[in-house]
Amino acid sequence: MHLRAIFRFFAHLGWIAFLTLLTQIGGFIWLLALLAAFFLRRQWPLRGLTWVVFILLYLAATLFLVPPLARLNGRVPMPVFSNPQLRPESLWFCLLNRHYVRPDLRATLEKVAQDMQKQFPGAAIWYLDANFPFINGYPLEPHFSHSDGKKIDLSFYWTHAVSGAPVNANPSPFGYGLYAGPLPNERDYAAGCKQKGYWYIDLDGRITAPFISGKNYRFDAARTRELLRLLAEHPAIRRILVQPHLKQRLGLSAFGKLRFQGCKAARHDDHAHVELR
Numbered sequence: 024m025h026l027r028a029i030f031r032f033f034a035h036l037g038w039i040a041f042l043t044l045l046t047q048i049g050g051f052i053w054l055l056a057l058l059a060a061f062f063l064r065r066q067w068p069l070r071g072l073t074w075v076v077f078i079l080l081y082l083a084a085t086l087f088l089v090p091p092l093a094r095l096n097g098r099v100p101m102p103v104f105s106n107p108q109l110r111p112e113s114l115w116f117c118l119l120n121r122h123y124v125r126p127d128l129r130a131t132l133e134k135v136a137q138d139m140q141k142q143f144p145g146a147a148i149w150y151l152d153a154n155f156p157f158i159n160g161y162p163l164e165p166h167f168s169h170s171d172g173k174k175i176d177l178s179f180y181w182t183h184a185v186s187g188a189p190v191n192a193n194p195s196p197f198g199y200g201l202y203a204g205p206l207p208n209e210r211d212y213a214a215g216c217k218q219k220g221y222w223y224i225d226l227d228g229r230i231t232a233p234f235i236s237g238k239n240y241r242f243d244a245a246r247t248r249e250l251l252r253l254l255a256e257h258p259a260i261r262r263i264l265v266q267p268h269l270k271q272r273l274g275l276s277a278f279g280k281l282r283f284q285g286c287k288a289a290r291h292d293d294h295a296h297v298e299l300r
């Protein structure tokens with residue numbers, strides 16, 4: 024009996040750590056749910072009561088409590104449904120509270136999304152991981168620089184290989200991991216990093232590979248180029264990380280804000296990492 028209690032304690036501890044890494048507030052809410060379920064169980068001895076309480080508390084906090092509190096911390100949620108031109112790649116980014124930014128970054132992206140319409144009417148900007156709502160310096164794993172509300176990842180654009188029709192959002196079920204890799208005549212920076220021992224450089228791609236067939240999709244250079252150009256021209260943007268072969272291929276070599284992230288972070292030919300000044 025004793026051993027079982029000890030095992031349960033550590034299982035909860037691990038789960039709380041996991042929820043905290045994934046959603047920032049989830050671990051704390053799991054603790055509240057455990058406490059609430061402890062008292063509620065006397066009235067309603069249901070199986071899975073902790074889970075029911077957790078989901079209700081988590082959703083209520085995410086929808087009603089976190090946004091106003093984040094505002095006190097100088098962060099706002101990115102649009103979820105309100106702007107058809109600026110949308111989450113997946114609702115999960117929002118449900119997990121990973122879509123918070125400084126108001127200036129949101130305003131900048133709203134403007135760029137509007138400017139995209141001139142050349143590509145109806146095109147949306149699809150965002151991926153941004154920042155958590157609270158605490159400057161608290162990183163959004165696994166992107167360690169996403170810790171100050173100034174960082175956001177944006178999806179590249181893709182078309183269906185057969186029909187040529189634009190793909191909504193990103194073909195990868197996770198938003199990451201489908202690479203617009205180097206062509207035979209382009210330098211492969213990711214391979215160079217891997218040779219130096221940075222094994223995790225293409226980890227996203229290896230996780231995604233079983234779920235998606237890359238040959239069904241074609242990298243949409245025109246829309247991606249326009250997005251990167253508009254971002255680079257916006258004075259509020261400090262820098263944008265992309266793989267160098269794309270910068271060159273898209274004819275954006277003149278833009279000093281487009282940079283190579285080096286070997287320390289994952290490769291950037293599946294998304295652009297954007298930083299506010």
Ligand SMILES: [Zn+2]
Binds near residue numbers: 169
């Ligand atoms: Zn990033």
